[in-house]
Amino acid sequence: MKDSKSPATICVHSGTQPDKDISGVNTPIHTSSAFGYRGAMGNQYPRYFNTPNQKVVVQKLCALEGAEDGLLLSSGMAAITAIIFGLLKQGDHLVLSKEIYGGTYHFITTELPRFGISYTFTDTTAAESFAAAIKENTRMVYLETPSNPLLKLTDIEKVSKLAREKGIISAIDNTFASPINQKPLDFGIDLVMHSGTKYLGGHSDLIFGAVAGSRELVDRIRPHAINMGGNLNAETCALIERSMKTLSLRVERQTQNAQKIAEYLEKAPGIGKVYYPGLKSHPQHELAQKQMLGFGAMLSFELEGDADTTERFLDRLRLIFPALSLGGVETLISASAKTSHVKMSAEERAAAGISDTLLRLSVGIEEADDIIADIRQAMELK
Helix, strand or coil: CCCCCCHHHHHHHCCCCCECCCCECCCCCCCCCCCCCCCCCCCCCHHHCCCHHHHHHHHHHHHHHCCCEEEEECCHHHHHHHHHHHHCCCCCEEEEECCCCHHHHHHHHHHHHHHCCEEEEECCCCHHHHHHHCCCCEEEEEEECCCCCCCCCCCHHHHHHHHHHHCCEEEEECCCCHHHHCCHHHHCCCEEEEECCCCCCCCCCCCCEEEEECHHHHHHHHHHHHHHCCCCCHHHHHHHHHHHCCHHHHHHHHHHHHHHHHHHHHHCCCEEEEECCCCCCCCCHHHHHHHCCCCCCEEEEEECCCHHHHHHHHHHCCCCEECCCCCCCCCEEEEHHHCCCCCCCHHHHHHHCCCCCEEEEECCCCCHHHHHHHHHHHCCCC
């Protein structure tokens, strides 16, 4: 049953198991790796994804996404591989968005051929291209919207409807939007995954991934996840639960900041192009209004110049931190050609629109005007 409470309330309360012995408001940390097997709880073991601290995080995420069940894994890539290897087999075919996280792209192109799973990359922005790519042996379509790093959108409802009509599983990477800004299951998607390292954790100090969807599909994924051993310990789970309590608060502030910064960048001299679905100039702004609750805290922009221009700009930043990853409370920036998409060849990056002057900005919770001031001074603007 879908939770009717607001996201902010769900973040704070859902899943929590208060300490009944001492009336503590937080879930106790159960550090045991060994649990008794003779009681009502059955065979509990951390690698089976069924211990208390694992469960409370999953319940919180499921309440936010409107899912029946889920899994908490050791990284975002562990979540992606659990979905694909847990549900596909030799001889199956996978259709994917062309614009996806570089790590996902590398996994698909290097690992799937070894296991006899074929794939087709298709136009992220055209639902019709997904239909054209489907074959008799297609068993899954996989989306990433908004995409990394160009913030391209896929019409979630159209693609999920297509998948249902063909009897194909649909899965989506919802990391960039987070469940605060986008709820894919409401549009018919079967499975949602997150690199929880980003917004769910939100403080640049945790690595984890998560999958949420129907109980039937999660039960099919679980045996593979157990075999691969990508579980987390109780202490990390407790930190995740704590971090998720402020998810709504953080993402709402970050989204507000991103809108203001994107509007500044769109008019600023020295900026070639800005990619943010909250801008009216974004080619899919209307689609973003339809399927997103907020436009997100990620944006990208291109500097006018070359690779040296990019390096000089990054050197001059004083507040914004050039770093890998995203989604933390601090504003981070990265050159996609040297970070998230470095494993792609220069030709592949060019085809994907990843230029040497493209910068991805993960907007934090600071005062937006301070972030803008840092960008201005780094560009030597008055």
